[in-house]
Amino acid sequence: MVRFTPRRARAAGGPGSMAKRVLIVDDAIFMRNMIKDIFSGGGFEVVGEAANGLEAVERYRELRPDLTTMDIVMPFRSGIEATREIIKADPRAVIVMCSALGQESLVMEAIEAGASDFIVKPFKAEDVLAVVRKVLGEA
Amino acid sequence: MAEASDKLERLGRGLVRLEAAVRGEEPLAPLVDEMFRHAHSVKGMSAAMELEGISRLAHRAEGFLEILRRGESAPGPEAVDLLLSAVDALQSMVASAAQGESPEPDAALLRRLAGAAAGHLEPPGEEAPPPAPPAAPPAGPEPAGEAPGPPAGEDRGGRGGAAPRVRRRLVAEVEIAAACPIPAVRGFLVLRKLGALGELLGSTPAEDDLRAGRLPERRVSAVLETAEPAEAVERALSQISDIAAIRVREEQAPPPPAAAAPAAPAREAPEGGRTVRVRADLLDSFLDAVGELILATSRIRELARAVPEAHRPPLEDGVDRLHATVKDLHDKVMAARMTPLRLVTDPLPRAARDLARRSGKQVEVEVRGAEIELDRAILDELADPLVHLVRNAVDHGIEPPHLRQLSGKPPTGRVVVQARRDRDRVVVEISDDGRGMDPARLRTAAVARGALGAEAAEALSDREALQLACLPGLSTAESVTDVSGRGVGMDAVKRAAEAVGGSLELDSEPGRGTRVALRLPLTVAVQPVLLVLVGEEVLGLPIAKVHGAAEAAVESLERSRGEPMLSWAEGLVPVRELAALLGLPRQERPGPRQVVVAEGDGERVGLAVDALLGQAEAVLKPLVRPLDRVGGLSAVTVLGSGRPVFILDVAGLAP
Numbered sequence: 129m130v131r132f133t134p135r136r137a138r139a140a141g142g143p144g145s146m147a148k149r150v151l152i153v154d155d156a157i158f159m160r161n162m163i164k165d166i167f168s169g170g171g172f173e174v175v176g177e178a179a180n181g182l183e184a185v186e187r188y189r190e191l192r193p194d195l196t197t198m199d200i201v202m203p204f205r206s207g208i209e210a211t212r213e214i215i216k217a218d219p220r221a222v223i224v225m226c227s228a229l230g231q232e233s234l235v236m237e238a239i240e241a242g243a244s245d246f247i248v249k250p251f252k253a254e255d256v257l258a259v260v261r262k263v264l265g266e267a
Numbered sequence: 268m269a270e271a272s273d274k275l276e277r278l279g280r281g282l283v284r285l286e287a288a289v290r291g292e293e294p295l296a297p298l299v300d301e302m303f304r305h306a307h308s309v310k311g312m313s314a315a316m317e318l319e320g321i322s323r324l325a326h327r328a329e330g331f332l333e334i335l336r337r338g339e340s341a342p343g344p345e346a347v348d349l350l351l352s353a354v355d356a357l358q359s360m361v362a363s364a365a366q367g368e369s370p371e372p373d374a375a376l377l378r379r380l381a382g383a384a385a386g387h388l389e390p391p392g393e394e395a396p397p398p399a400p401p402a403a404p405p406a407g408p409e410p411a412g413e414a415p416g417p418p419a420g421e422d423r424g425g426r427g428g429a430a431p432r433v434r435r436r437l438v439a440e441v442e443i444a445a446a447c448p449i450p451a452v453r454g455f456l457v458l459r460k461l462g463a464l465g466e467l468l469g470s471t472p473a474e475d476d477l478r479a480g481r482l483p484e485r486r487v488s489a490v491l492e493t494a495e496p497a498e499a500v501e502r503a504l505s506q507i508s509d510i511a512a513i514r515v516r517e518e519q520a521p522p523p524p525a526a527a528a529p530a531a532p533a534r535e536a537p538e539g540g541r542t543v544r545v546r547a548d549l550l551d552s553f554l555d556a557v558g559e560l561i562l563a564t565s566r567i568r569e570l571a572r573a574v575p576e577a578h579r580p581p582l583e584d585g586v587d588r589l590h591a592t593v594k595d596l597h598d599k600v601m602a603a604r605m606t607p608l609r610l611v612t613d614p615l616p617r618a619a620r621d622l623a624r625r626s627g628k629q630v631e632v633e634v635r636g637a638e639i640e641l642d643r644a645i646l647d648e649l650a651d652p653l654v655h656l657v658r659n660a661v662d663h664g665i666e667p668p669h670l671r672q673l674s675g676k677p678p679t680g681r682v683v684v685q686a687r688r689d690r691d692r693v694v695v696e697i698s699d700d701g702r703g704m705d706p707a708r709l710r711t712a713a714v715a716r717g718a719l720g721a722e723a724a725e726a727l728s729d730r731e732a733l734q735l736a737c738l739p740g741l742s743t744a745e746s747v748t749d750v751s752g753r754g755v756g757m758d759a760v761k762r763a764a765e766a767v768g769g770s771l772e773l774d775s776e777p778g779r780g781t782r783v784a785l786r787l788p789l790t791v792a793v794q795p796v797l798l799v800l801v802g803e804e805v806l807g808l809p810i811a812k813v814h815g816a817a818e819a820a821v822e823s824l825e826r827s828r829g830e831p832m833l834s835w836a837e838g839l840v841p842v843r844e845l846a847a848l849l850g851l852p853r854q855e856r857p858g859p860r861q862v863v864v865a866e867g868d869g870e871r872v873g874l875a876v877d878a879l880l881g882q883a884e885a886v887l888k889p890l891v892r893p894l895d896r897v898g899g900l901s902a903v904t905v906l907g908s909g910r911p912v913f914i915l916d917v918a919g920l921a922p
Contacts, residue, residue, distance in 0.1 A: 158651050158763035162756045235452045239459050248448045250658045259508040
């Protein structure tokens, strides 16, 4: 069980008054860079990256991001386990799974673990941004 | 099970070629024969494993292929689509069988296959049962107390303490967008979301059907007992993507008797592909172990120097033999890591076909040289970028059929993925015969984005201007890439190639097409490194150069010629501040420091650092100008966290 620090205080103002903070979890550097570019181009602030599920839980605890993108199959600890652990400690965490075709049953497992939504690789920038804006209630 | 997956993979590949064959570009008969054989053996294998459901579906697929084989029906795109759905279904059934389940095939799919074998193909869903909205209410007063759920007002925790709110029954109907690639998962997410808002009393399709990938109508309806108003439920659902329509209304009548299936306990279900990853990890650890052996051998060799002359020859002889064996082992492990490119190129034709069909284009992907082998670690990094490049070619390169015909091209676009050896490198080229890229537009866009001045942009040759597509700001801007004929993420692809020690080249001719060449090393230069912290900087020292580490209070060490000396292995080594050697800002830190004793140019030196961070396996990549001129640095690596770390060249660290 991981202990989390309290959610970071937010500046006053309506939604969108501050760039939303994103944590990117993927074991492939390529995917991290790509997702990072998509978010930076979409007006989000990428506050951290993690390359496996273990690191993901730690980074989440430190950073308390508004949104986490999570790869599913990763070494050390899968994205599903990481999602389960993060949600257990912070039920309000917003986690979007990055899946590939053929991982349907794993995505469903992740949804059961508390993931808010998913995107399917290969994806386009606008697809990713549309999903996360929806899930954050901005669209 | 792996064998069945393999057969299915080949069946799927055969299908994509089948479509090409229908256009007369490949002989049809041997292909259909081959696919028939695979379907037949999947049927046999599954029957032998008592997987009756898989066997039945394979049997129907085989039956349809048999008809095609006899040439009684010419296969069109619908036939290929139907067979692909059958292969997809078989694949997911094999995956769940691997977890000990006995999956059942979708009845509608079985029916369509049987119909197709009998000569009539139907679009999906036509024969499926009607949507069966859960509320087809016979009007009448609601009988009291028949609700299967907990009595109204009695919350299942969570909202405890609040005044009991009125619970109502809502019917939610959701239509999933046609663009969604995995609609059953979407449907599942909808049910989960509803389940979080109240109690799910029933749904069509049932949760278990969605779990098995069955969603024939792209529509989910569910009955929910909840304290939330309909609008709140609708709002919650509207946060889910890929939904075409949502309707939430209050139910007027008793709910259908079917209760929601209880959530199955989360399964720790390893996916078929993950076994491969484990195997790769094992190979990594072999390589690590061999690295240790090499290191140990060289230590023994060094120790042998201290042995009296008379005993030395037999010992050195033994060490030589050990060294040769270890070297041989190293080569074998490296060879075992070599994996054919096929592993990452096989899914490409299928992915391209799906993409093309969704965007109304016709594309054919040809893969050449898939047998060429690369180190597994490189292939792993290459898989996503390759899919991405093919996607770019289809989305942004290949024109719609009518435009192609206008410019005198065949309506079907071609994407060729070709791998070839070039000395110690492998070149993987992805080329298309699409609209090509426009260097002038790239120049304009680069200037507009402030990436470079107008004069500098004009000074670029056309070929140089094309490389601008790899600038981060440019390659992610949809508006730019759409007009330039190249998609997003070129910089990410470039970085992926560079991360494994490779490079990327772009070539294009407006109207004729684009070629992206990835030039990759055959093997990775993997080296274990010791990570140390100096101020804010993380640096790597090759383990092979490290003798050990000690904690010492530098200021209280004995001095010789002005330098503090650490006593180490019956000798003294000079201790130098690594920060000072690298010209980094130096903070005065009193108290004990970590000193790493490393092998410099024939002599040992103690490097004082702020902390030891541990060991890591680093894929080394060469430094680019001007960094290659900086003394004391030999390479750069990127840690798992994405942080770049310089690897030190101990001999080059000038005092």
